[in-house]
Amino acid sequence: MNVRDVIASVPREPFIPEEIFVRNEAGWLVPLRRSDDPEQWRERVEVDGPIVTRAEPDPALPGEVCDPVTGRGMISTSSSSAPFIMARLIEAMELEPGMRVLEIGTGTGYNAAVLARITGAGNVISVEIDPVAASSAREALKTVGLPVKVVTGDGEAGYPPGAPYERIIVTASAHTVPYAWVRQVRPGGLIVVPLAATVHPDWPLAVLKVQDDGTAQGRCLGPSPFMPLRAQHVSARSVQETEERWAAAGKPEASRFGVTVTPAGQRIWLDSPDNPVV
Numbered sequence: 001m002n003v004r005d006v007i008a009s010v011p012r013e014p015f016i017p018e019e020i021f022v023r024n025e026a027g028w029l030v031p032l033r034r035s036d037d038p039e040q041w042r043e044r045v046e047v048d049g050p051i052v053t054r055a056e057p058d059p060a061l062p063g064e065v066c067d068p069v070t071g072r073g074m075i076s077t078s079s080s081s082a083p084f085i086m087a088r089l090i091e092a093m094e095l096e097p098g099m100r101v102l103e104i105g106t107g108t109g110y111n112a113a114v115l116a117r118i119t120g121a122g123n124v125i126s127v128e129i130d131p132v133a134a135s136s137a138r139e140a141l142k143t144v145g146l147p148v149k150v151v152t153g154d155g156e157a158g159y160p161p162g163a164p165y166e167r168i169i170v171t172a173s174a175h176t177v178p179y180a181w182v183r184q185v186r187p188g189g190l191i192v193v194p195l196a197a198t199v200h201p202d203w204p205l206a207v208l209k210v211q212d213d214g215t216a217q218g219r220c221l222g223p224s225p226f227m228p229l230r231a232q233h234v235s236a237r238s239v240q241e242t243e244e245r246w247a248a249a250g251k252p253e254a255s256r257f258g259v260t261v262t263p264a265g266q267r268i269w270l271d272s273p274d275n276p277v278v
């Protein structure tokens with residue numbers, strides 16, 4: 001199965017709302033409505049890039065600084081990921097038809113649709129924290145004939161009623177992998193999760209295998225920059241500290257880093273689990 005071909009077989013357009021957001025010359029996120037500029041809207045849908053679909057005032061800024069009309073102080077809170085990044089994550093999942101999958105971060109529902117095309121819609125559950133995004137994803141998934149179950153809630157808790165899963169895919173970044181995900185995956189199953197730049201400056205993708213003893217362990221792959229899970233924002237300062245620590249260690253490749261998750265918490269290591277670095 002070629003993941004890029006599967007992605008190409010699912011239309012993206014039904015998942016993209018009438019109003020999307022683009023950066024203006026000042027770098028601010030401004031609305032772009034399909035009805036105002038159908039050509040530019042369509043161009044965004046066809047390009048292999050991310051599309052911002054929800055924007056909110058940056059909670060780190062004073063309210064009066066933010067303005068949805070000019071885009072000043074607005075940040076992206078949901079998007080349709082770039083198809084090439086989706087492919088990177090789905091390839092790492094080593095999916096087979098019939099596998100039970102939990103996705104954290106439904107967003108537009110487009111990635112869930114691709115997962116459903118591979119495993120069957122009845123095998124995919126997706127959790128989204130933003131009720132507006134969850135509701136339009138549900139509609140779009142029905143429209144394309146892939147009625148995935150979309151749950152509105154905090155995906156950091158996973159979704160126990162659907163467990164056990166063979167795979168969990170997270171389409172937002174985490175600095176800390178919640179143990180709830182490990183508990184809900186069968187031994188031998190995989191958790192594919194983009195890590196925040198608190199491990200390596202590339203925002204690497206981690207692929208963790210759940211072990212018989214109820215822990216999960218695995219290594220990092222190449223870059224997979226994603227917006228953070230709602231409660232897992234990282235400060236510019238901690239990103240800078242990661243960069244400094246990494247430079248002081250001789251700039252090791254992301255693939256030399258690994259992660260172990262146990263009920264007691266998470267350990268990041270370099271080369272081997274008995275060489276913890278954070």
Ligand SMILES: C[S@@+](CC[C@H](N)C(=O)[O-])C[C@H]1O[C@@H](n2cnc3c(N)ncnc32)[C@H](O)[C@@H]1O
Nearest residue numbers: 078080105106107108110111129155171229230
């Ligand atoms: C990059 S978007 C996901 C892209 C999506 N998979 C798609 O195909 O359109 C990240 C999404 O994660 C959601 N999110 C953030 N924190 C979450 C959490 N704790 N639980 C569930 N969803 C969360 C955001 O609201 C956002 O919609």
